[in-house]
Every structure is written in C-alpha cells, then in structure tokens.
Amino acid sequence: MIPALDPLTRAWRSPQGRTGALVLAAILLGAAVGPTLLPDPVAQPDVIGEANLPPSVAHPFGTDHLSRDVLSRVVTGARISLAVALLAVALSMTLGAAVGLVAGYQGGTADAALMRLVDGALAVPRLFLLLLVLAAWETVPAAALILLIGSTGWFATSRIVRGEVLRLREESYIRAAEALGAPGGRIIFRHLLPNTLGPLLVAATLGVGDVILLEAGLSFLGLGIRPPAPSWGGMILDAKAVLVTAPWSGIFPGLAIVITVLSANLFGDALRDAVDPRGA
Amino acid sequence: MSRVLEVENLRISFPDGQGGRLYPVDGVSFSLERGETLALVGESGCGKSLTSLALLQLIPPPGRIESGSTVRLGDIDVLGLRGERLRQIRGRRIGMIFQDPMTSLNPVFKVGDQIAEGIRAHFDVSRAEARSRSFNLLQEVGIPDARSRLDAYPHQLSGGMRQRVMIAIALAAEPEILVADEPTTALDVTVQAQILEVLDRLRATRGMAVLLITHDLGIVAGRADRVAVMYAGQIVEEAPTARLFARPSHPYTQGLFASVPRLTGPVQRLTPIGGSVPPPSAWPAGCRFRPRCPKAFEKSELAPPLLPVEPDHRMRCWLAETGGARG
Numbered sequence: 001m002i003p004a005l006d007p008l009t010r011a012w013r014s015p016q017g018r019t020g021a022l023v024l025a026a027i028l029l030g031a032a033v034g035p036t037l038l039p040d041p042v043a044q045p046d047v048i049g050e051a052n053l054p055p056s057v058a059h060p061f062g063t064d065h066l067s068r069d070v071l072s073r074v075v076t077g078a079r080i081s082l083a084v085a086l087l088a089v090a091l092s093m094t095l096g097a098a099v100g101l102v103a104g105y106q107g108g109t110a111d112a113a114l115m116r117l118v119d120g121a122l123a124v125p126r127l128f129l130l131l132l133v134l135a136a137w138e139t140v141p142a143a144a145l146i147l148l149i150g151s152t153g154w155f156a157t158s159r160i161v162r163g164e165v166l167r168l169r170e171e172s173y174i175r176a177a178e179a180l181g182a183p184g185g186r187i188i189f190r191h192l193l194p195n196t197l198g199p200l201l202v203a204a205t206l207g208v209g210d211v212i213l214l215e216a217g218l219s220f221l222g223l224g225i226r227p228p229a230p231s232w233g234g235m236i237l238d239a240k241a242v243l244v245t246a247p248w249s250g251i252f253p254g255l256a257i258v259i260t261v262l263s264a265n266l267f268g269d270a271l272r273d274a275v276d277p278r279g280a
Numbered sequence: 281m282s283r284v285l286e287v288e289n290l291r292i293s294f295p296d297g298q299g300g301r302l303y304p305v306d307g308v309s310f311s312l313e314r315g316e317t318l319a320l321v322g323e324s325g326c327g328k329s330l331t332s333l334a335l336l337q338l339i340p341p342p343g344r345i346e347s348g349s350t351v352r353l354g355d356i357d358v359l360g361l362r363g364e365r366l367r368q369i370r371g372r373r374i375g376m377i378f379q380d381p382m383t384s385l386n387p388v389f390k391v392g393d394q395i396a397e398g399i400r401a402h403f404d405v406s407r408a409e410a411r412s413r414s415f416n417l418l419q420e421v422g423i424p425d426a427r428s429r430l431d432a433y434p435h436q437l438s439g440g441m442r443q444r445v446m447i448a449i450a451l452a453a454e455p456e457i458l459v460a461d462e463p464t465t466a467l468d469v470t471v472q473a474q475i476l477e478v479l480d481r482l483r484a485t486r487g488m489a490v491l492l493i494t495h496d497l498g499i500v501a502g503r504a505d506r507v508a509v510m511y512a513g514q515i516v517e518e519a520p521t522a523r524l525f526a527r528p529s530h531p532y533t534q535g536l537f538a539s540v541p542r543l544t545g546p547v548q549r550l551t552p553i554g555g556s557v558p559p560p561s562a563w564p565a566g567c568r569f570r571p572r573c574p575k576a577f578e579k580s581e582l583a584p585p586l587l588p589v590e591p592d593h594r595m596r597c598w599l600a601e602t603g604g605a606r607g
Contacts, residue, residue: 172378172379177386178336178338180375180452181370181398182397190389194388195387
C-alpha cells in the first residue's frame with residue numbers, strides 16, 4: 001500500500017465516488033472500442049430520405065441532418081472530447097505542479113514573480129483569450145487545441161500546489177531531508193511532489209469536467225474541433241437548426257456532455273473529501 | 281583533544297511584527313571536542329533548538345543569522361557557505377536527529393530509501409551498495425530483522441524504531457558531529473534509555489562528537505561530558521557534568537535542580553522556579569533571570585558576562601565575583 005494513493009481508495013469507498021468512477025470508466029471503454037463497431041461517423045450516406053430519422057433499431061439515437069448515425073457520432077465524439085480533456089489536463093497539471101513547486105520551495109523573489117504572473121493570468125478571462133486566438137485560425141488541429149487549453153489551465157493549480165508546498169515545508173521531514181544534504185531537485189521531486197499528489201488528483205479530475213465543457217463550448221461556437229470531425233459541441237451546433245423537428249441529434253450529445261462532466265465531478269468531489277476530510 | 285566545532289557569538293533574529301527584530305538566540309558561544317558529548321539544557325523557548333538549526337543554516341525564514349556570528353567546522357566557516365558547498369556540509373559533517381520521529385520521516389517513502397538518500401547525497405555509490413550500507417546502519421542502531429525493515433513504511437514502525445531509523449539516517453553520510461535535538465522527548469521512558477544507549481555507543485565506536493539538546497537534566501547525568509545551560513537566548517552556565525551536578529552555581533541552574541524530583545536522599549518538597557520563561561519580546565534589561573531570581577541584587581540591573589566560577593566552570597551571574605551563589 002502506498003500512502004500517496006490512499007485518497008483514491010477512500011474515494012472509491014464513497015457511493016458518489018464509485019458511481020462517478022464506474023461511469024467514467026464505462027465512457028472511456030465505450031470511446032475506446034465503440035467506434036470500431038459502429039458505422040462511419042463522418043461519411044455521408046448517399047441515401048435520400050435518411051436524414052433526421054428518429055431513433056430506431058438501425059439508428060438507436062436517430063440520424064442527423066446529413067443522414068449520419070448520431071450514436072456513432074456521439075461515441076466517436078467522446079473519443080475526441082476525452083482525448084482533448086485528458087491531454088490538456090495532463091499538460092495543465094504538469095505546468096501547475098512545476099510552477100507551484102518552484103515558487104513554494106524557492107520562496108523569495110522567484111515566488112513573488114511567479115505568483116504575480118499567475119495573478120495577472122487569472123485576471124484574463126480564459127474563454128475570451130481562447131476565442132481570440134482560435135478565431136484567427138482557419139482550421140485547428142486537435143494538438144493545437146490541447147496546447148492552448150492546457151497552457152491556459154494551470155494557474156489555479158499552481159496556487160494549490162504552492163500552498164501545499166508552503167505547508168509541507170514546515171514539516172520536519174522536509175527539514176530533515178535538508179539537514180541530510182539532499183539536493184534541492186531531490187527534495188522537490190521525491191519529498192514534495194508525492195505529498196502534493198492528493199490535491200493534484202482532485203484538481204485534475206475536476207479539471208477534466210471543466211475542459212470538456214470548455215471544448216464543447218468552443219466547438220459549439222465553431223472554434224474548437226471543426227467539422228466534419230464529430231465533437232459534442234459541434235453536434236449541438238449542427239442540431240440547432242433542426243432542434244424542433246429532430247431534437248435527438250442535439251439531445252444525445254448534450255446528454256453525453258452532462259453525464260461525463262457530472263461523473264467527473266462526482267469522482268472529483270469524492271476525491272476532495274478523501275484528501276481533506278474537514279472540507280466535506 | 282581536537283576541536284571539531286566552534287560556535288562564537290551566535291545571534292538569530294526574527295521580525296517582531298512591528299518593524300523591529302527580536303533575538304531569541306543572543307550571543308551563544310560554545311565548542312565541541314572530538315568524541316565528547318556536550319549537553320545544551322534549557323526550557324522550551326530558550327533558543328536551544330534554533331541554536332542547533334543554525335549550525336547548518338536551517339533557520340526558517342523570516343528568521344536570520346546575524347552577521348558577526350561564527351560557526352566553524354575545522355577551518356570551514358559554515359555561515360559563509362551557500363548552495364552546493366553548504367549542501368556538502370549538511371549531513372556529511374554534521375548529522376541531525378530531530379525531536380519527533382513521527383513527523384521527521386517522510387510518510388510516503390520506505391525507510392530503506394530514506395537512509396539510502398543520505399548515502400547517495402554524499403557518496404557516489406550504486407543503488408545496491410547504498411542499500412547494503414542502509415542495511416548495515418539499521419543493524420548498527422539495533423533494529424531487529426533489519427532486512428525486511430528496509431522495505432517498511434514509517435507508519436509501520438513504533439516510535440522507538442522510527443527514532444532508530446532517524447539515527448541511521450543521520451549517520452548515513454558518516455558525519456563527525458551528531459546533533460540530537462530532544463531525541464527522546466516523544467518516546468516512552470524505557471525506550472528513551474535504549475535510544476540514549478545507542479547514541480552513546482555510536483559516539484564511542486565512531487569517535488563522533490555529540491551535541492545533545494534537551495530540557496531533561498535527568499538524561500544528561502552520566503551521558504554528557506559537559507553541560508551548557510541556556511536561558512532566554514544565552515548560555516548562563518557551563519561546566520563539566522560532574523561539577524555542574526555537584527555545585528550548580530547560577531541561580532537558574534539551582535532552580536532547575538530544585539524542581540527535579542530525586543530518587544535518593546531525604547524526601548523533599550519540589551521547589552518550582554517562580555514565574556515563567558518570558559518571550560524574547562519581554563526580556564528585561566540587565567540579567568535576564570532577574571525578575572524570577574531569588575538572589576537578585578542591585579548589580580543584576582547590569583547584564584552580566586560569563587564569569588569564571590572555577591577552572592572550566594563559568595556562569596552569567598555577578599555572584600561569581602563573590603562566590604556567593606554557592607549553596
């Protein structure tokens with residue numbers, strides 16, 4: 001048993017945490033294998049009269065205005081949405097942890113400079129910053145979207161990590177490691193980082209939900225994942241015109257967003273309670 | 281005997297929150313010979329722990345060591361070192377044991393890795409070599425079944441075992457000086473004796489000098505060669521242990537002895553020292569013990585220097601001039 005991973009075990013024991021984790025796992029599994037079992041989500045079938053069909057056995061979620069299978073697009077969209085969310089969050093956590101560790105451990109001028117930078121960055125509305133950059137692009141590769149979202153999502157995380165490091169610095173085992181002559185890099189990576197994993201995990205899990213919403217929002221505005229690649233936000237955009245006559249093409253991707261974000265948040269909240277029982 | 285450590289006029293300051301600075305350690309000087317044990321005795325808040333942290337520049341900010349302070353290891357001026365040169369001294373020349381073995385070990389690492397960390401911070405050896413040295417150290421500090429303890433996490437060990445692990449870590453880089461800050465305070469009485477025995481044995485076999493920091497006069501007797509008593513940021517009396525126990529001379533030291541129960545001799549009432557240790561912000565002018573001292577007189581309004589009582593025996597009290605503090 002590794003004490004740093006204790007919160008995971010405890011989150012699993014709470015009903016909300018377990019529900020969230022199981023649903024997330026099911027979504028991940030579906031996103032991984034689903035697209036291979038379903039019709040092509042992008043190609044437009046060359047069949048007249050197949051557009052905007054209601055749910056049926058052949059098309060459980062119906063078809064959209066271009067006759068494409070909505071279930072197939074929702075499942076393939078999950079792959080893209082989750083990939084963007086997970087990679088962007090991984091990037092944010094890495095940046096946030098690095099900055100927080102350096103600022104908290106070095107203290108002094110480095111700390112002051114980094115934290116003022118973070119304060120400044122937090123004052124800029126993230127969505128507008130992203131809109132500004134994305135609007136200038138004709139097409140956006142998924143990698144660029146990940147980089148943009150990831151590199152603008154670490155500010156709050158760096159503060160959490162820094163706060164945690166400031167607390168840990170007072171622990172006598174950190175002083176003991178210093179008294180032992182352990183090099184600074186070693187103290188940061190071996191002593192401080194593992195002890196901040198709990199709060200980092202919480203931030204990451206809740207961050208996944210945030211990024212899914214953000215990416216869906218950007219795609220809905222036509223600035224995220226661009227058609228014809230399926231993304232949940234983009235599907236709702238497409239469905240806007242036919243929302244009254246063929247609501248399924250918008251409802252199902254909407255439900256996918258709600259369920260995914262909800263389960264990520266459920267699991268994240270359970271993790272937070274496990275990391276800090278007082279905050280429960 | 282050769283002198284391994286020399287501390288001169290050590291002053292440590294902290295901001296007082298009103299623009300000024302307080303001096304919880306105010307002009308401490310002592311030295312340590314090879315192979316000897318010096319006990320630094322005092323109540324909490326007297327500055328003894330800060331003194332020990334200053335030896336390796338471990339004073340947490342916003343505290344700082346004032347210029348004019350000196351810590352010498354042989355011909356190295358420790359307080360002048362920075363960065364990598366300072367790191368090479370920490371653990372390698374001076375090893376430290378901290379008060380609370382529950383919080384001084386990192387909860388997320390196996391104890392074997394924590395000892396190996398100290399070895400690999402100073403010696404260029406392989407993982408396997410570090411592990412086998414860690415095993416030897418665990419055996420040396422008297423941990424049974426050392427092989428399997430290497431892979432234990434701190435929470436799987438008892439308090440006494442953890443303190444032994446702390447000692448093994450402090451010894452990892454083979455320092456010539458071991459600083460033990462209240463090494464037994466958090467432990468049961470029976471375990472205390474065992475730990476002190478381990479320290480004493482290591483001092484003898486390795487020829488280390490030990491700076492034993494404690495509030496407990498009871499563990500000093502028979503273990504320390506010399507004793508320095510601290511009060512309010514200063515050393516107030518210093519003497520070889522036997523002499524100090526036979527003839528405590530400073531009124532504060534006498535008060536300490538009068539407040540410790542004795543197992544031998546007639547049953548007597550304990551006499552506590554009146555009042556309590558003032559914080560650094562409330563230290564009086566003149567002799568700092570004056571407000572609590574039963575023997576204070578006119579001259580106590582001037583700050584006394586360390587004055588000789590007899591050879592090797594000095595105290596910070598004007599009564600040394602007349603010899604009137606005895607008794």
